[in-house]
Amino acid sequence: MQLPTFADVEKAHRLIAQQIHRTPILTSESINQILGGQFFFKCENFQKVGAFKFRGASNAVLNLSKADALKGVATHSSGNHAAALALAARMRGIAAHVVMPSNSPEIKKKAVAGYGAIITFCEPSLEARESTLRDVISRTGATEIHPYHNFHVIAGQGTAAKELMEDSPALDVLLCPVGGGGLLAGTALSVKYLSPFTQVIACEPAGADDAFRSFYGNQLFPSIQPKTIADGLLTSLGEMNFQIMKEKVDAVVTVPETAIVEAMRLIWERMKIVVEPSSAVPLAAVLEGKVEVKGKKVGIIVSGGNVDLGKLPF
Amino acid sequence: MQLPTFADVEKAHRLIAQQIHRTPILTSESINQILGGQFFFKCENFQKVGAFKFRGASNAVLNLSKADALKGVATHSSGNHAAALALAARMRGIAAHVVMPSNSPEIKKKAVAGYGAIITFCEPSLEARESTLRDVISRTGATEIHPYHNFHVIAGQGTAAKELMEDSPALDVLLCPVGGGGLLAGTALSVKYLSPFTQVIACEPAGADDAFRSFYGNQLFPSIQPKTIADGLLTSLGEMNFQIMKEKVDAVVTVPETAIVEAMRLIWERMKIVVEPSSAVPLAAVLEGKVEVKGKKVGIIVSGGNVDLGKLPF
Numbered sequence: 001m002q003l004p005t006f007a008d009v010e011k012a013h014r015l016i017a018q019q020i021h022r023t024p025i026l027t028s029e030s031i032n033q034i035l036g037g038q039f040f041f042k043c044e045n046f047q048k049v050g051a052f053k054f055r056g057a058s059n060a061v062l063n064l065s066k067a068d069a070l071k072g073v074a075t076h077s078s079g080n081h082a083a084a085l086a087l088a089a090r091m092r093g094i095a096a097h098v099v100m101p102s103n104s105p106e107i108k109k110k111a112v113a114g115y116g117a118i119i120t121f122c123e124p125s126l127e128a129r130e131s132t133l134r135d136v137i138s139r140t141g142a143t144e145i146h147p148y149h150n151f152h153v154i155a156g157q158g159t160a161a162k163e164l165m166e167d168s169p170a171l172d173v174l175l176c177p178v179g180g181g182g183l184l185a186g187t188a189l190s191v192k193y194l195s196p197f198t199q200v201i202a203c204e205p206a207g208a209d210d211a212f213r214s215f216y217g218n219q220l221f222p223s224i225q226p227k228t229i230a231d232g233l234l235t236s237l238g239e240m241n242f243q244i245m246k247e248k249v250d251a252v253v254t255v256p257e258t259a260i261v262e263a264m265r266l267i268w269e270r271m272k273i274v275v276e277p278s279s280a281v282p283l284a285a286v287l288e289g290k291v292e293v294k295g296k297k298v299g300i301i302v303s304g305g306n307v308d309l310g311k312l313p314f
Numbered sequence: 315m316q317l318p319t320f321a322d323v324e325k326a327h328r329l330i331a332q333q334i335h336r337t338p339i340l341t342s343e344s345i346n347q348i349l350g351g352q353f354f355f356k357c358e359n360f361q362k363v364g365a366f367k368f369r370g371a372s373n374a375v376l377n378l379s380k381a382d383a384l385k386g387v388a389t390h391s392s393g394n395h396a397a398a399l400a401l402a403a404r405m406r407g408i409a410a411h412v413v414m415p416s417n418s419p420e421i422k423k424k425a426v427a428g429y430g431a432i433i434t435f436c437e438p439s440l441e442a443r444e445s446t447l448r449d450v451i452s453r454t455g456a457t458e459i460h461p462y463h464n465f466h467v468i469a470g471q472g473t474a475a476k477e478l479m480e481d482s483p484a485l486d487v488l489l490c491p492v493g494g495g496g497l498l499a500g501t502a503l504s505v506k507y508l509s510p511f512t513q514v515i516a517c518e519p520a521g522a523d524d525a526f527r528s529f530y531g532n533q534l535f536p537s538i539q540p541k542t543i544a545d546g547l548l549t550s551l552g553e554m555n556f557q558i559m560k561e562k563v564d565a566v567v568t569v570p571e572t573a574i575v576e577a578m579r580l581i582w583e584r585m586k587i588v589v590e591p592s593s594a595v596p597l598a599a600v601l602e603g604k605v606e607v608k609g610k611k612v613g614i615i616v617s618g619g620n621v622d623l624g625k626l627p628f
Contacts, residue, residue: 024338045586107583265623269421272359272619274586305586309579309628 003243004151006193009158009186012059016156019091020055023047023160025167030270035286037293040171041267042164045275045305049111051232052160052183052303053084053147059156060145061088069094074142076100076122076129079108080232080304081147086117097142099132101125105231105308148182149238158186164299165194172296175282177303178202178211178252179233181241187301188248198299199250201291203282205230206254211237215245215252229257229313232278232303253291259284261313267302274305277313317557318465320507323472323500326373330470333405334369337361337474339481344584349600351607354485355581356478359589359619363425365546366474366497366617367398367461373470374459375402383408388456390414390436390443393422394546394618395461400431411456413446415439419545419622462496463552472500478613479508486610489596491617492516492525492566493547495555501615502562512613513564515605517596519544520568525551529559529566543571543627546592546617567605573598575627581616588619591627 026041044052061073072095075085082098089096098117100109101124112119122132137144145153160183161174174191178184188200204211208226214237223236237245264280266287267273279302285291286298340355358366375387386409389399396412403410412431414423415438426433436446451458459467474497475488488505492498502514518525522540528551537550551559578594580601581587593616599605600612 268588268623272588274582309582314623
């Protein structure tokens with residue numbers, strides 16, 4: 001299993017630079033005052049399709065050979081990756097086949113359809129998603145682009161942290177949410193290359209703590225009936241992602257649901273930006289005292305902003 | 315009655331530049347596609363205290379003589395102006411006395427208290443607010459800073475549009491919400507000086523249409539039992555504001571409540587920013603077809619982002 005390195009993140013960045021947003025880094029005096037650290041929020045909620053996923057999807061699509069590209073790409077996803085892949089495919093002029101669970105949030109279904117994907121709905125189980133995807137691929141010859149267990153996807157996601165390190169002062173700590181581990185693995189590659197002494201801490205909902213168990217148990221444990229409002233973090237950690245994580249990540253911390261909602265509210269109220277629950281998990285770790293931030297410069301990757309406004313937890 | 319001119323906006327800008335944020339101008343490809351214009355959103359929701367009001371309050375406080383400043387400032391306000399005045403006063407090291415209706419949104423009460431104002435609560439009627447304020451002023455000798463019928467406040471509010479005109483390409487139209495008319499009057503001063511052919515259109519909830527009636531009736535009519543979700547626009551148009559408006563504003567359009575909520579949702583979902591209902595009124599006018607935007611460059615002043623997350627209309 002070949003793992004990407006920072007050189008692959010750099011290659012990815014050159015390849016996708018023309019079609020991604022270099023998202024802003026926001027700061028908030030009031031959040032700094034409340035929490036006692038100096039925070040730098042890398043706002044991927046302002047990325048195209050509203051999430052960092054567009055970086056990895058773009059890199060995967062742009063790395064396809066012409067012959068493979070002609071047959072299109074395919075994935076099963078609960079939302080952000082699907083929207084990202086659909087848009088990246090459309091920008092290259094190829095087809096995107098998306099298998100989605102029928103219970104996905106409305107806003108994500110609309111987004112995926114809006115970006116021109118060919119959607120096949122299935123039951124909301126991993127088995128149904130995988131078997132439906134196999135059918136689609138055998139029928140079309142499309143290349144599967146896995147949401148996180150994928151060389152080019154990981155390299156692409158690493159470009160967000162690369163930009164953050166380039167555009168902010170030297171950080172003491174970088175906090176990153178972890179679900180499948182695509183963002184985390186890419187982030188760790190960038191941070192540990194560009195600033196080896198910056199701590200990388202993965203932040204995870206206690207209700208979906210497979211990365212925590214895997215990291216400290218030193219073997220890959222899957223998620224079992226995960227339950228969290230952070231719907232982007234329900235998936236199980238991928239194998240490639242785990243390998244990179246073991247080598248490059250300093251710690252994993254978990255947070256309760258109440259802290260996620262409180263952190264989300266803090267970000268919305270004080271920073272006036274819309275972020276999805278998954279993006280609030282790192283700040284929740286700070287609220288819970290799981291990360292020491294006093295007097296430190298703390299980077300946070302805000303993963304996305306796709307929430308169903310009809311179903312807010314406030 | 316001496317009215318401010320663009321020269322006063324320029325003076326204000328020099329005076330307050332050190333303590334305000336030069337807020338970003340955001341664009342959204344998806345909103346442009348949906349509505350057919352090219353939109354430039356001047357994001358005063360990212361201003362200090364979360365609203366443009368900090369500009370005018372800062373200018374008023376910084377224009378006080380030393381002797382007057384020592385006695386403090388006072389106002390009655392439903393929220394954003396009060397928070398703004400409190401912070402501006404604190405930054406000059408003087409007292410801010412705020413008379414607030416007891417039914418103001420929680421988030422606004424907390425904000426005003428958090429900025430160190432001395433709050434006196436009163437009944438939610440204009441009479442109670444005015445008489446309570448008179449008491450406070452006679453006791454303290456504080457200078458009243460009216461939220462919009464005030465020379466320096468209007469000049470300060472005009473700096474937002476000044477920045478928008480300086481930082482964006484030439485605009486065909488500028489849309490501005492109108493309540494008391496402080497933002498509108500200041501905006502009109504800046505736009506008509508810097509770009510006389512840019513249309514300035516005031517946007518108002520149909521449920522609080524005193525500016526519409528006053529503008530087309532050519533005399534100042536007060537709000538009578540106004541009712542709208544856009545709680546920043548409930549106040550009656552001020553006299554100075556009306557005079558400037560008559561001279562510099564091209565049109566006033568009104569919008570129904572449903573369109574305000576729809577526009578607010580569009581901004582939250584597509585731009586991933588938190589804006590208050592008042593800020594959505596201009597885009598509501600576009601959704602309603604009250605403003606022709608096809609192929610035009612359209613500036614919108616996003617007035618603020620202070621909403622009670624527990625009481626969203628979605």
